[in-house]
Amino acid sequence: MSKPTSAKQPRISQKAVVLHEERADIAVEPACSITVPDSPTKAELKMAITNLKEKLSSLMEERTVVRRIEVINDELTQQLDTASRDFLWYSLALDESTDNEDTAQLLIFIRGTDNTFTITEELLSMESMKNTTTGQDLFECAVDCVEERGLSWDRMASITTHGAKSFTGKNIGMVKLSKDKLTTENPGSDILSFHCILHQESLCKSALDIKHVIEPVISVVNIIKLKALNHRQFKSLLEDMETEYEDVLYHNNVRWLSLGKVLKRVWALREEIFVFLDMKEISCEFKTKTVCEE
Numbered sequence: 001m002s003k004p005t006s007a008k009q010p011r012i013s014q015k016a017v018v019l020h021e022e023r024a025d026i027a028v029e030p031a032c033s034i035t036v037p038d039s040p041t042k043a044e045l046k047m048a049i050t051n052l053k054e055k056l057s058s059l060m061e062e063r064t065v066v067r068r069i070e071v072i073n074d075e076l077t078q079q080l081d082t083a084s085r086d087f088l089w090y091s092l093a094l095d096e097s098t099d100n101e102d103t104a105q106l107l108i109f110i111r112g113t114d115n116t117f118t119i120t121e122e123l124l125s126m127e128s129m130k131n132t133t134t135g136q137d138l139f140e141c142a143v144d145c146v147e148e149r150g151l152s153w154d155r156m157a158s159i160t161t162h163g164a165k166s167f168t169g170k171n172i173g174m175v176k177l178s179k180d181k182l183t184t185e186n187p188g189s190d191i192l193s194f195h196c197i198l199h200q201e202s203l204c205k206s207a208l209d210i211k212h213v214i215e216p217v218i219s220v221v222n223i224i225k226l227k228a229l230n231h232r233q234f235k236s237l238l239e240d241m242e243t244e245y246e247d248v249l250y251h252n253n254v255r256w257l258s259l260g261k262v263l264k265r266v267w268a269l270r271e272e273i274f275v276f277l278d279m280k281e282i283s284c285e286f287k288t289k290t291v292c293e294e
Contacts, residue, residue, distance in 0.1 A: 076122070080110075083120045084151055087112035092124070093160040094142065094167065094174070095196075096133055104129040106141050110151075124149065135166045138174040143181070153182050158192035168193075214251075214259070217266050220273060220286035221248050234276050241272055248273075 084090070090112030098104050110124040125145040129137060146153065159175055161167035167174045175193045182189050224234045225248065235247055248269060251262040266273065270290060277287055 080120070080122050080124070081149060083114075084110070084112060084149060086114040087120075087151070087155060088115055089113060089155055089157040090151065091158040091160065092142065092146075092156065094138070095162060096129075096138065096164070096166070104133045106133075106138060108142060108145050133166055135169050135173045135177060138166055139177040139181075142174065142178065154186045154189060156182065156191055158194060160194040160196060162196045168195075213263070216284070216286040216289055217263055218251055220277075220284050221250065221262065221266065223282060223284060224248055224273070224276070225250065230280065233280075237276055237279075238269070238272055241275075243269060243272055245269060 090110055093109040093111070094106065096104055096106045106127040106129055108124045108127070109121065111119065111121040113119050127141045127145065129141065131137070146156075156178075159178060161175060165173065169176060175191075179191050179193075182191055223230065225231050231247075238246055245265055245268060249258065249262045249265050251259050266286075274287060274290075277284065
């Protein structure tokens with residue numbers, strides 16, 4: 001689900017982080033223990049003390065990171081709970097995938113607006129699903145998350161999911177069960193359901209015939225990046241010319257959203273690319289077509 005530019009960005013209180021760290025106590029755990037010989041020499045004692053200092057320093061750094069993550073999480077959660085109380089309407093976007101430990105993770109995003117049309121969009125929860133991932137399982141996770149945050153079902157405007165049957169099943173899909181729950185509690189109400197917006201954009205892109213634009217751009221990017229020497233020389237040229245960008249980008253068909261960034265970057269660096277091609281005495285379709293069109 002793409003984020004609007006007007007979405008409200010949460011802020012973390014630096015004071016809260018500092019106070020949280022000042023209150024935390026650092027305890028020495030057995031993990032910091034060291035082995036010292038029965039009759040240590042001066043050099044062995046010195047080495048043992050050095051090792052102990054390193055272990056203590058590492059432990060303190062790890063705990064500092066953990067404490068900061070915890071306080072940031074608490075503050076973001078509090079800010080989202082405060083903002084959600086004023087939502088006139090909100091929508092959910094859900095995505096389920098499996099991590100590298102074969103645990104299903106359900107991501108639930110929320111987007112809501114208040115009476116001043118301020119849009120708040122944030123990750124509402126990530127639920128780990130240890131067993132099955134049927135429509136009923138996904139529905140129960142979503143219900144628990146929504147009710148735990150004190151959100152009202154009658155203010156839910158829409159649900160966005162991908163096309164898996166567990167989400168979009170006609171009878172026992174997560175979306176159907178959510179609609180049934182809303183209808184039972186609030187007769188006459190309904191929830192709009194949408195297929196993943198990014199996938200819809202991908203389908204629109206596939207219908208466009210823009211090979212005459214893409215192929216010359218990909219060709220010149222390959223000329224620059226495929227050979228290490230060319231790539232180093234091009235980056236050095238950009239550095240000497242003090243350009244806004246330091247390099248061109250690769251396009252990946254799997255990550256199709258990268259195409260727009262690739263085209264924008266190449267167009268922004270087109271003059272520098274022309275200089276580089278002239279220096280290397282390389283002729284390519286990108287330069288020919290761009291010069292002709294200009």
